[in-house]
Amino acid sequence: MLNSFAVLNRWLGKRMFFVTLIALLTGFNFNLPHFLLSQNVTLFCFIYLTFVTSLDIHFKDLLRIIKRPILPIGMLILIHAVMPIIAGGIGFLFYPQDFYTRLGFLISSVIPIGLTSIVWTGIAGGDVVLALVVVMLDTLLSPLILPAFFSVVLGQSIDVNYSQMILELIMMVALPSLAGMALNDLSKGKVDKFSQSLGGLTAKIGVFFIILVNAALISPKIVWGISILILLGVILLLMLCGYLVGYLASFALRNRTRPTVLTMIFNVGMRNINFGFVLAMTYFPVAVAIPVTLASVFNQPLASIFTWFALRNAPKEQNLIQSTQVEKEISTKY
Template identity: 70%
Template sequence: MLKYLTAWNRWLGQRMFFITIIGLLIGFNVSLPQALLSPNVTLFCFIYLTFVTSLDIHFKDFKNILKKPVLPLGMLILIHGVMPIVAWGIGRLFYPNDFHIRLGFLISSVIPVGLTSIVWTGIAGGDIVLALVVVMLDTLASPIILPGFFALVLGQSVDINYSKMVVELIIMVVVPSLAGMLLNDVTKGKIEAFSHSIGGFTAKIGVLFIILINSAAIAPKIIWGLDIVKLLFVILLLMVSGYVIGYLSSYALRERSYPTVLTMVYNVGMRNINFGFVLALTYFPMNVAVPVVLGSVYNQLLAAIVTSLFNLKKSEKESES
């Protein structure tokens, strides 16, 4: 049975683009039960995904990354330093007279790294340990980064419950990650058979659920017209920029390995849209929240496209050799 589940897990991993499309189509067109739209469902999915992904990691691997913090810190600079500048430029270019939309772009660029970047890194064959370290560091740095950002952009602080945010992210990222690594060390790697079979298979179903739930949540908020089409185009440009910057920045590495490049692409490109949506909707007018919400349309879809492109490139190299 495990052999079949391993094969199915591998099969799904090679077809995440289509799974993402299916999740978007169902979410946009099918009315889901209210119980499925509960934040607890998404929370459980995130915890489970992080746990399963961490089952392939040993504590010594995690410590080795922490001993060389230059790369993780460099990625945080790209995420919270370079990307806001890009968002500001794109906002000024396409929406010079709409401060709310431009602020929405800025919030989209400065919010923490998307938790599913760890999962997509694992699916594509990237450096899961590096991705996990970046997400953890970003989680701990957000209570410092976000107040500074709002003070700089708005000239005033925003009253956000950062302690609650950090606790929630710790529950979703740190706790399941440590549990997964501990279980891997205790079983001396035997648990990896689970993560490559039923664990990996169900985790990919979990990704489908997250996409489906998020798309169902934002579908009622989209009122189609030329304005929304333009906004979707600009948001796509902004989000693609993140992936491109992550990829191009990898050329600055002394040792430019395939897993590291993948990790930089996903971590710089993906954002925690759920957190951004709550942040924008709670503390700003609805116009500010709209660009952040619409980012959900592309967040997982672009990750799936990037995975397909890297898989295609990897297959071409293997066939050449």
């Protein structure tokens, strides 16, 4: 049974673009029941996704990254220094007279990394441990980074509930990650059979649900027209720049490996759009929130496209291992 789930999991992993596309179209065009839109339901999905992803990680892997913090810090510089400069340049190029839209671009570029970047990193074959460390470090430093950003851009700070954000990080990333790593170490690596079969399959279903809910939430806020289509094009350009910056910066690494490159691409490219939307809607005019909200149209689909490209261009040896390793281990065990 696990063998069948493993095959289906890999099959679905190579077709995540269609998963995200179907989820977006469903969310945009159908009214979902109220209970499905509950924050608690999506919170559970995030917790489960992080837990399953962590089942392949050992504590020694986590220590490996912590002992060498230069790379995570460098990625944070790319996210919170390089990307805002690019966002500001794109804003002045396309919307020189629209301060609110430019501010929306800036907020989209400076908000914390999206939690699903961990999942996409795992699906694409990146360094999940590095992704976990960068996401946790980024969120923990946000109470320092965001006030400094708003002080520079607006000349004043805003009172954001950072304690709530950190609490959500602990619930969605830290605790399930530690639980998954602990279970992996206690089982001596045997639980990875679950994460590569039924666990991985259900995690991808969780990604589908998260995208569907986000699409359903933003759909009423979009009034389609020429101006929105142009804005979507500019947002797409900005988000592609994030992936490109992550990729180009990887050439500066002394030991440039495929998993590290993939991790940099997803971590620098993806953002926590849900947090950005709440931030913009709470403290700024609606015009500021529109670019942030529309970024969610591309956040997950772009990740699925880059994942498809990464899997399609994976080394033949890696594809061979992924195609046979799980079946052999499961058939031997069961």
